[in-house]
Amino acid sequence: MSDVIDQAKRALRADLRERRQMLSDAARAQAGVGLTTQLLALVDQYGATSVSCFLSTTIEPETRGFIRAAVARGVRVLLPVTRVDGLLDWAVATEDGEIAEGLFGLPEPVGDLLGPIAVNDVDLMIIPAAAVDRTGMRLGWGRGYFDKTIGSMEGCPPVYAVVFDTEYVDEVPREKHDQPVTGIVTPTRTVRLPAAG
Template sequence: MEGRMGKQTKESLRRFFTEKRNQLDPKIVRNTSAKIVQHLLHHPIYQNSNTLMVYLSFRNEVDLTLLIENAWQQRKKVIVPKTNPTNKQMVPYFIQSWNELEEGNYGILEPLICDKNPFPIDQIELVLVPGLAFDQEGYRLGYGGGYYDRFFDRYRKLPYLIGVAYDFQLVQHLPRDDHDYSVNEICTEKGCIKL
């Protein structure tokens, strides 16, 4: 776990962790992602959840492909967010195959919505949350758009939130704002840490 980040700004931390993650070798990303996915697959919350929201990785984020395919095999409902840059909102959609995705905003794969209705957020039991970094209290450093915070604002009672990260993305403390949400656990290649 990285040490205390001091008084660094969120922007300088974003640059630092983005650069560090972008330097990862593709083989390291693949192997480390597979270890993290194994921890998630054996997690009781994942095993007992019928509906989960995932992210689709880009730029060396932890790759959840194997978990998504396992969820489909287990007949779980896989929910993927579609972003709306105009109002900075994420809208969840149920997908059943890779064919239901297209490159969307920011170059990230997103659901082809066509005539689909958004998935009811109160039916999502587990959300796997990406981040550039997480701290010991579960607060995350995202890309700065506030999409996840605004998404979580819509809940009366939050689903279970698991941050997904490489071990080097864990730090003692991150700067935070009043509107920031924390996750319940963080899963890395070393295991899952309940907070």
């Protein structure tokens, strides 16, 4: 990794994290409602019966309302569990699913693990991001789990990154291993990116 790109990524992540922390509880709650609406519409658009999603942290756009609603509709939702080898494992979300602190202090499901290849069966992937640019390049939070997962899938389904509206930007720093996404979902809109075809 070039030091210049690494420094640019770290600076942008720090700025975005700080902006997210400044959001009020009311703005966060409103964003969560909007995001649930957008994500459910996306699932309907793709006719998805199985999706992967992530349990949001306190500073991320809130995904838990969507997960509850999707499970209640009968959609199979896989949630990621981080592993020390850099791969993601997966567990099925349930209505009363227990949540614990994972490897990096992130919220993760407690339950039977299905293995890293379980994600190959989903119709749609919903992943976290710090920012996404207009070409579809995603800036993650620096651990590479989702880039590695997407890059290793033979028949990768559509991948949508969840961001706040202001995090859809003109350009993000990128490296060879960074994976593009199909589109973004924000609390107010869903955008399929031109590079996705």
